[in-house]
Amino acid sequence: MQISSTPLNPLSGPSGAKAKEDLQKAAKAFEAVFMRQMIGAMRSASLDEGLGDSSATQQFRDMADARTADAMAENGHGFGIASLLIKQLEGRIAPAAPQTDAAPTGETKA
Numbered sequence: 001m002q003i004s005s006t007p008l009n010p011l012s013g014p015s016g017a018k019a020k021e022d023l024q025k026a027a028k029a030f031e032a033v034f035m036r037q038m039i040g041a042m043r044s045a046s047l048d049e050g051l052g053d054s055s056a057t058q059q060f061r062d063m064a065d066a067r068t069a070d071a072m073a074e075n076g077h078g079f080g081i082a083s084l085l086i087k088q089l090e091g092r093i094a095p096a097a098p099q100t101d102a103a104p105t106g107e108t109k110a
Contacts, residue, residue, distance in 0.1 A: 019093045027082035028073045035069035
């Protein structure tokens with residue numbers, strides 16, 4: 001089996017500040033999903049069974065875990081996955097086009 005590498009081309013789509021903002025949102029969302037999965041796996045490994053093990057309690061725990069994971073990723077208290085993704089991918093964002101004046105001044109020197 002042969003594995004070939006493809007060149008990294010700049011991402012198409014918005015460029016500049018908007019693209020960086022979108023990248024940061026996506027990276028934080030990815031980290032939040034990862035943390036939700038991890039917290040869910042930790043909860044499922046719990047060996048305790050008690051009176052509060054109803055489906056409503058489980059649903060509330062899932063919602064609380066999701067909110068905790070979202071808050072940790074948003075505030076930068078996660079594992080640093082978002083910052084690593086941003087660092088890795090921000091070089092692929094096409095630079096912003098230079099600003100040009102659309103209207104000529106029309107002045108001439110005499």
